[in-house]
Amino acid sequence: MKQRWYKGLTLIMLAGLLALTACGSGGANNEDQNAPNDSGNGDSNAAVKLKIMWQGPDTRHQAMLKTQEVYTSKHPSVTFSPEYMAWDDYWKKLPTLAASHSLPDVLHMDGAYIHEYATRGTLEDLSDIDLSGVIDDKTLENLKIDGKLYGIPISRNAQGVAFNKEALEAAGIELPKKDWTWDEYFDFARNARAKLPEGVYPINDSNTWDHYQYYQTAHGKGPIIQDAGKKFNLDKELFMKFYGIHEEFRKNKIVPPADMVSSFKENDPQADPMASGKVMTRGASVGSVGALELLMPGKVDVVNVPVGPEGGGWAQPTIFLSVSTDSKHKDAAKAFIKWFVTEKEAGETYGLNFGIPIYDEIYAALEPNLAPKDKLGKKMYDTAKDKALPFYPAAAGWTEWVDSYKKTIDAVMFGQKSIEDAYNEISKSGNAIAEKQSAK
Template sequence: MGKRKSQGAVLTLLASVLLLAACGGNSESGGDGQSGTDTGKGTDSGGAKTLGMMWWGPDARHEATKKALEIYTQQHSNVKFKPEFMAWDAYWQKLPTLAASKSIPDVLQMDAAYIQEYVTRGQLEDLSDIDLNGIVDPNVVENSKIGGKLYGIPLSQNAQGIAFNKEELAQYGIPLPKQNWTYDEFFQWARDARAKLPEGKYPIGDSTTWDGFNFYQTSMGKSPVMADGGKTFNLDKDLFMKFYNTYEDFRKAKIVPPAEKAAAFLENDPKADPMASGVVMTRGATTGSVSALEQLMPGKVGVVNMPIGPSGGGWAQSTIFLSVSANSKNKDEAKKFVRWFVSDKDAGEALGLTRGIPINPDIYKALEPSMQPQDKLGKEIYDLSVEKALPFYSAAAGYSEWVDTYKKEMDAVTFGQQSIEDAYAKIDKMGKELAAKAGGK
């Protein structure tokens, strides 16, 4: 289900996420040109400036963001923008190259799955001096800090949940998923649904990404796989074997699609999306990604929170941010802009829900009356998830190769090329080596 990548990170996750902004009027700004923390109606100062800004997302986000930049230039005539935007994969392929050459744009979109890594590299500016009172909940701000400092302004409330095809489930007499279902109930639901579905349709998808298992491990009261900035590594073998043996049984019983079919899935593609294509009845979705699925299959999408264990399950918090490059030559103006992005009324109207549920509650209230059904599904995921949600656990800095290795080894399991035990041994060995390196041992 994964997070962070709407494309396929376990649910995930996480992808995804929000737009923002709010209570200020058209003349409101975020800084005074000195500290970058103006409390209200600022005026333009200094000579002409060009801010580079980089973000990922779908076309709707690109167009909305460009409109917001135009509004900022209208309000601050001395500031223009050099925008760069691309899809998720291309973004994270390009950013390391820019970081290596110290040429990251002044303002960049940042994700919870990667922000720690770029903070560790010294690539992001401390934004703790930006005044977010009345704009972002203080608890959200505090939860977004790394080492007591704020390196990204949260843009949205996001959550990981599960989307389901409520129309087909009802058609085949399968009970719809209910809030706060346990993992045992989730697995039994999948077994029961298999008995009622025709050949070629599957109740759930397979699980091969680290965050999908991390949801399970933490829900059972265990620590996350990675902690302390990667210095602690704990891949619980008993839970690992139990979780993946369940999916091994599911492959044999045709409860999940065969590996060959799963490898061809492409989320949000009308013909290749596992759920929109009618092949799988459920898949992971976040507040920011579920609207795209609803547009592919209008009126058919229901949502529920992630399965839970004794400690809860899933997550519900901010996962997408605007950050400022530590190498920016326009840090004060950049800080002023990122505050504006989450506080200006016109910006909020222009951005809509292209980054999910606005972090500024006043903006959300202003947008709510005009929302379409697909827009409200994201808020529904958040509302269903928040009660039992655990923190969002991202991969630690230096673990990107481990994340790729995890999926590669588990994909090999699904194709019958190696045992679960062998996969565990390789993944665990690499993780412990990285933890030792991070701890300087």
């Protein structure tokens, strides 16, 4: 997350799959039940090539490619045409594909975007996939949009903060602790500044709407975008305080200068804020923190997003596998997704590259042989879940506002705009979109 704290993304921020058969075990009967029953021409034995697309770091890419190889070995009539890319590139390309009705058969969806694509009519309803015994009914109901399931969750995800434990300890800085408050987070940054070398910063600057939203929701003021995008709720007092603190931090070199922030690229060995050694902390999700651990083996630890009176951060499924409504191989696509989510052999291949597998039996099979990066993801989830608030994504129709928010705060960071002016611009555009959505 280039500060996409939920990418998980993000964050964030990131796509998932899988479901059950029989008792979740392998075997010929299970294989037959999961076999594709649609090739686009009514012949279940005809060759099918599924176009599949996802985003993430290279470790996820390699795991996904291997998983597809395993599936083809079980179902030789099904092969794949894969396409994968980084987070930003993925979400920039997807709108073009959707507009031209050329989305892949199977695609990664994220909690931040699935509502928008579902309401556009680009995603197939997957409610007919039997997930009994794999995903509890309450979770599935919470994930439905207008009573329909447009993506199968493949993992349990959570947002947190990764930090360079080795460097902080070497500098004699007290480490972040579970359930730290926002005041403690800001004090950590101020105190660490005095002990870190010049050019090394305790925290990154903040220029994304979701990072500020953590602050607002933690203090009981609710999410910014409400009622499916028909209501806008930006608390001016908290907004001014939050960005006022960051303005102080820029003056005192507690956060990096704006030009450095704009050059950061997460999970790039040279440009990642933490892996490059420039920043001691950054946001991460269960599904993304493993990539950071690979860049900084043995140096990374995690803590939850700072909390307020209402809690803080989130912990729930945010990564999905979806099927395009334009797919000519919908049944084959659904069969693959179900296999991906429910079969231990699939889970053992992709591991924790999407977060904690949604199916508990798959995680139980993985647990004895987890690598340090995977244990770190589980620690993040366990740390975040007890104080977690719901995941509040942008609603359909708000993509441009999200981009505009960042550009406006970037202007504040570069000293081109005041915080007051930024609030007025962001609030005006947000209220206009909410009014437009309400009129539909």
